[in-house]
Every structure is written in structure tokens, then in C-alpha cells.
Amino acid sequence: MQFKDYYQTLGVARDATADEIKKAFRKLARKYHPDISKEADAELRMKEVNEANAVLSDTEKRAAYDQLGRGYQPGQDFRPPPDWDAGFEFTGQGYSPREAADFSDFFAELFGRMGGTHAGARPTHAGFRAQGEDHHAKVLLDLEDAFSGATRQIALRVPQMNAQGRVQLAIRTLNVKIPKGVRAGQVIRLAGQGAPGMGGSPAGDLLLEVQFKPHPRFRVDGRDLHLNLPVAPWEAALGAIVAVDLPHGSVKVRIPKGAQSGRQLRVRGHGIPGQPPGDLLLDLQVVLPPADTPKARELYETMAHELAFDPRHQGRA
Template sequence: MEFQDYYKTLGVDKTASAEEIKKAYRKLARKYHPDVSKEADAEKMMKAVNEANEVLSDPEKRAAYDQVGQGYQSGQDFRAPPNWDGGFEFSGGNFNDTSDFFANLFGQAGKRSQGRRQYQERGEDKHAKIVIDLIDAYQGTTRNITLRAPELDATGHTVNKERTISVQIPKGVKAGQHIRLNGQGSPGFGGGAAGDLYLEVQFREDARFRVEERDVYQTVPVTPWEAALGGGIEVNTPSGTVQVKVPANSQTGRKLRLKGRGIPSTTPGDLYLLLEVVLPPADTEAARKIYETMAHELAFNPRTGA
């Protein structure tokens, strides 16, 4: 029988590493796999590639092959050494299309029970972004997203197909966190499992809020008299309406801390209210007179601090 040069079949050197053999096998399996290949001899080549990989990817089989194959070239007449017994046992499968060379080298057990190892590869993981409102991080919600992915139609052509899936946004999620959707990535090859989809959470831009990890900064407009005189005000926050006391003589930029009212978690963040003094417009006669009175009575100059 002819000697089978498994290294030549996979296109690797005899010194190839396990990783190099694995990569070569993947490349050839994709080329000759019956599901996708248009090569005329695809099935024959796929069998040869599978057989070569079966031997070279297993350290014990590879060592036995290298031992008895010394000095042989591909196609030369081969006879196993006298009293040679591979002594290998194989489990599972009904693969009866290995070569006579394989059966002779590894014993008839290999011919009878070696299972055909079809090339399989897990699908690639995919990454995308999902934009949510800040309030969704406080309460949790469900979002429907549409995914588009290439698929083979009945005629073997590649078409883009859309599908909609429901995504559970957990309470307490923060910006930059990834939500993993098992099996929603690229489909596997040769029956392999599909990859996963990782959604990176982003918060929709809102001029009222700034988020740092789980701490939230919210701008709160106040009137000049609220800032100057102090007193209680009502503020709508992402966690609900709260009553806040504004200290007297507050200025724009003053920060009020509400402990534990940031994004929820085992250790929740804090909510910081940033006061912004807003002046009423002098668009009526009465308003202008009030401003004139203030200018006369207060004699205040913010540029000199007097």
C-alpha cells in the first residue's frame, strides 16, 4: 500500500507545532467542507484532511507515525514493521472510510470503529453597542434590537437577514458594562456552536446628567432668591422626586450630595446636585424696576467682591 504523507496533506513541516497543525487543518477544512466547497474532489480531500489531522493532532499517534514512517516518501510502497501493533483504541462513530494505510498503521480497530471527526468551529463572538436612558439603569428594562447577519439561502447565495431579539437590561447596569447574549453571535461552522453577542452599554446624552461609574451628577436650576435665602425645593431625580434643602448664600456650582441615590448596586453610587442660579429675564417694566432697585440698594459688584 502507499505511504500517506500526512504532513504534506496538511501542508506543514514535520517540525510543525500543535497550533500550526490546528491552523492548517482549519484552513483546509473550510476549503473542502462539503457544505461550502465547490471543489470537484472536495469529499475525497476532506477525508484525507480529516485522517491527517486525526493522526498529527494526537501526540501519541503522531509519535507512532513518525517512528514507522522514517525514510518513506509519499506514494512509496509501505509495509508496517514485523510484529508492529499500534495498540490504539478508538471510541464511537461508524467511520469506515479511513485509508488502508491508516488501518494498517493503527490496527484494524482503527478501521472498524474510528469515528469520522467532522470539522467543527465555534462561531465568532460579535460586539455591538446599546444606548439606554439613565433611568433604565435605575429601574431595569427590556429593549428589542434588530440584528442583521449574512446567511445562505436555499440556492446557496449569501443574503442579509434581519431578526429581532429581546434584551433584558438589568437594574444597576453602568456605562461600559457588557451584556452577554449566549448564541447570538455568528453561526458555527460544520455544526459548531454559535458565538455570543456582547452589547456594550452606553447612556443616551442628556444635558442634565453626567455619570462617573455609579455616581451621577445632575444640574439643578434655582432662582436667585432660592440661592440667596435658602430653603426647600423639589427635584425630580432618576430615582424619583426628592425634597432638598438649599443652603443660604449658595452660588452656581455648589454641590449637594445625596448618598446612595446614584446608580443602584450592592454599594450604590451617590447623586450630586449641582446648583445653577438662573436669573429671570428683565422683559417687563415690573421686572426691570426690581433689577433697578437691586442695583441701587445692594450696590453689589461681583468683579471686586464688594
């Protein structure tokens, strides 16, 4: 996928005001609208102009795009980093995947789910009374919080338009209670922290979609935890009981006699807490000690002589 420079498409500077973007779009729309344009590629150019305008005329999308696009050139190979939109507070539902399909793959990848599936406008009632719109944000938590629960201070970036018509980011800080057993994809609802209501109606809610920060040891799959577990050759050959440190506490695991690298052990109930809890899945990796001392080299030479073992001929007739 190639990076798209929407500012270049509209022919405006990156610090262009909202009015400058609107004027540029109208000028290009008159030039490339298929009903009136004589340009050979009018339909394609109009589609590109519409896509650029859909992003740059929207305060939230523009702020997110600006944050993501720094350092990229038009046509450069591009893949958005995981959770690139975490920490942005969005309003509304954004574009559904079907709606986003009317634009490029680049647009669909970035904005097809922006705003979340849980956000949306509240119904309007008679007399211009309406409960406020829900807001949505993705937040990254430490895996450890899922084991013990916690109260965390979370800072959200809120895109706004300043008096000069340029996008700026305000910071909103909230103290959020993280429930024990929270899992990736779960939504924490903060009542009344969304948009204000109209006509005295209640404010909307703020919906925080939970994702976990990359962990140096564990990989999360639902409530299950995956871990590569190094074992010594004698532990794998003879069997052993080893302690495995978890994000909260530890567990003793039996290594079966004759275990090989790549074997997976399942320790039930030691994943993320819940009803039921997840499991701990251990992928064994047999690690050889280095032959970096005379004694270690002597032991290896003894094994080579006494065991008569050739791994390249195991299992052959």
C-alpha cells in the same frame, strides 16, 4: 485627522464586488511592492493600498465604513461621531490598538477596537468540533432603563456578502432583558446567539456592550449622574429645599444659604442603582428673572438702591 477614501485608493467604484476589489489590490500590489517597484514612493503607496484592502476586503469593516463615510471627501477634516458603530454586529476580535498602529490614525480610530475586547474565537477541539465564535455589538440604551430594568427589542445590523459579491445589511431583532443598575461599558451576554458551532458543538454567544444615549438633562460618569441645577437668586441667597426630578422618581435637595453659581452639591446614593449606588452631583446655576414688567424692574431698582452691592469689588481690601 483627515478622511481617507479607500475606494479611491484602490481605484474601484463604491459598489465594487469582492472580486473587483481583490483584482484591484493585486494589481496595485504588483505595482508598488517595495521589493520590485521602481516608484519613488512605493513603500508609502503600498502601505495605503494594504490599509484600503484591509477595510474593503472585510465585509464587516466595509459595511461600517460605508455607513460612516457618506458625504465625506478625501482629505476632509474628520472625527467619527460618538458611538458611530453602535448597532453593528461584528465577529472576531478585530484589530488590537497595537495592530491598528501599523496603519494610519484614521484606521486606528475607526477599527482599533471594532469587535470589542470580549469577542473572540473559541478553541478548536479534536475531530473538527468547535464551539461557535462569539459575536459582539454595541447597543445604545435609554438612561431610564438603568433605574428600573426593562425588556427592549433591539435591532442589529449584520453585514453580509450577497450572491453578487456586494455588501448588504441584514437586520436581526432580539428581545433583550436589561438588568436594573446596568452601567455604561457593561456587557450583557446572550448565550447561544453568536456563530453556530461545528460538529455539533454549541453556538457562540452574543456580547452586547452597553452605552447610553445622550440624555437631555443628565451626564453619566460610571454610576454617578451630573446635572446642572438652575436656582433662583433668593434660593441661593437664603437657602431653600428644592425637588429634583430623576430618571426614576425625584429627590429633595437642600440649597445652602449663600450658594453661588458653580458650586457642586453631592447627593449620595441617588445615581444609577448598584452595590453601591452612584451619586447625584448637582452644579448650581443662579438664574436671574427678567426685568420685563414694571414690577420686576421696580424690585431690581430697589435692590440696587438698598443693597449697595458691587460684585466687582467683593473680596477686595
